[in-house]
Each structure stands twice: as C-alpha cells, then as structure tokens.
Amino acid sequence: MAIVLTAKDFSFLEQMLLAGGGSDQAHGLIRKKLDEARIVFGSDIDPEVVTLNSRVRYRINANPPEERTLVAEPGHEVRGMTIQLGTLRGVAMLGMAAGEAVMVPRRDGTIETLVVEAVLFQPEAERNPDPIAEIIADAMPQRTSRGAVTLLSEYRLRRRSPAANGDDPGPQGPSAA
8 A cells, every 4th residue: 555645744743743742553553654655646546536625435354344534633623524634534535536445443452444445535636637628618508418518527627637657658540750
C-alpha cells in the first residue's frame, strides 16, 4: 500500500505529532505515515485517495460499510457523519486509495481491518476538474441524449486512468514516412 499525502495533509499530521497528546499507538501510526508517504500537490493527487474533508465509504472487519467525512478539527465533528483525523481510524485512512486495506490497532490492544471501499468526494478533485471534459460539456446542447452523457462520462473516466505503461503513445494514424 502506497501512502500518498497532499502537502496540507502532511502538515496536519506533523502538527499532530509535534503537539503531543494522544496515545502511543496514534503517535506510531502518524510517524509511520509521515516516514512512508509520498507528498504531492493537491492538484496532482489521485481522486481515489483519501484527503482531509473527503467523503469516504469504508468498512471495519466484516461490519457493514459506513460513510463519513474525514475532518481535521475536533470542532467540525458531527456524530455519525464525520470521522476525526485525531482518531486511529482517521489517521489510518488518510492517504489510502479506494480498495486498499490496513490493520489498525484499537485502544484495547486488538487489531481491526479498515478497508476503504470508495472515495465519494474529494475536495482536491472538485477543485481540479478535467479542462478538456469541461470544454466538451460546455459545447454540448442543453438537452442531450442519454448517449451523449454516457460518452462524456466514459471520456472523463478514461482521462483519469493513466496509460497502462504510464507513457503517452503520441499521435495515432498514418506515419509521415
């Protein structure tokens, strides 16, 4: 599992570590995350990675999935709707991608498995929409057929998926030779 953090999220974890408090388990988890993380700009983070203020569907062990928004500040917590970064689960899911699982220590010493099933909303992805998809959407008539909407959705999905080998194949068509 690769941990990917925005510079902002990395900074929040550093502040938590420097502020002290919390359990030894939390400090260990934060330190591990800071040591192993790959830091990226918010505009470059994959939309499937959990960042602060992301809406996440996750599952603990074999329990039914839950949906929560990961918040940094204790004052922003709403019971049943948010999960605070200061919790072991919150620290564990930050930087994880959809489909990844991690073992999380509990305060009672047992271990639970946290699986990120989906990132339903990520603020960085909303701030950085695909410019080409926006141009296509703007050029479409107000009333579109279902097929046109499906084509636009498929285009957006393809644009978010990197090439299999990470290399742009370049222009396609007959060669100039």
